[in-house]
Amino acid sequence: MTTSxxxxxxxxxxxxxxxxxxxxxxxxxxxxxxxxxxxxxxxxQQVGHLKARHQLPPADPAREARQIARLRALAEDAKLDPAFAEKFLNFIVAEVIRHHERIAEESGNGTAASAPA
Ligand SMILES: O=C(O)C(=O)C[C@]1(C(=O)O)C=C[C@@H](O)C=C1
Known part of the structure; x- marks a missing residue:
């Protein structure tokens, strides 16, 4: 191939x-x-509204740790790089947390901190 x-x-x-x-x-x-x-x-989005209504924190690190462990095991079984699976989940969850924070702010409850791990 001569061109890019x-x-x-x-x-x-x-x-x-x-x-x-x-x-x-x-x-x-x-x-x-x-x-x-x-x-x-x-x-x-529904979780975000539920959390905002009940003053629950946007992030739940303990839940994330369980999700990561589960996804890494699934990835290994599927012959997918577990580190990639973890990065992919983290990327999605970070976006979800941003959405949750925005929903909380819009509902006048933008100060919630993360739950303990
Ligand atoms: O399960 C929750 O509590 C969610 O808010 C959903 C979710 C996810 O996208 O899976 C997002 C943020 C939390 O830190 C954990 C999990």
């Missing part, structure tokens, strides 16, 4: 077909991930 683009014009048609087949599956998986994340955030 990732086009496949000069590639064997069989290779191009295999790449297209794999990319179709990747696109389906990415769509499933987006839909699953959307459902997860719908649940966590």
């Amino acid at each position: 683009d990732t086009g496949t014009q000069d590639v064997d048609p069989a290779v191009r077909a295999e790449l297209a087949r794999l990319r179709d599956s990747i696109d389906n998986i990415d769509a499933a991930v987006v839909h699953m994340l959307a459902e997860r955030f719908k649940c966590t």
Whole structure:
């Protein structure tokens, strides 16, 4: 390939077909991930409102520790890097906590601290 683009014009048609087949599956998986994340955030939004209504802290480190241990074990069984699974969960949970904090602030209860681990 002479340019930096990732086009496949000069590639064997069989290779191009295999790449297209794999990319179709990747696109389906990415769509499933987006839909699953959307459902997860719908649940966590409800958790955020519940916590705000009952003055519960946005973050629950003990719950997170259990989630991480569980996800790392699932990842190992699935032959996925457990460190990646943990980073991915932490990334999502950090965003959820930001949402919870915003919901708490908007409901006039923005001072809650984290629960003890
Ligand atoms: O389970 C909760 O208490 C949540 O607020 C949800 C959630 C999560 O996204 O899974 C987010 C923040 C908490 O620190 C722990 C877990």
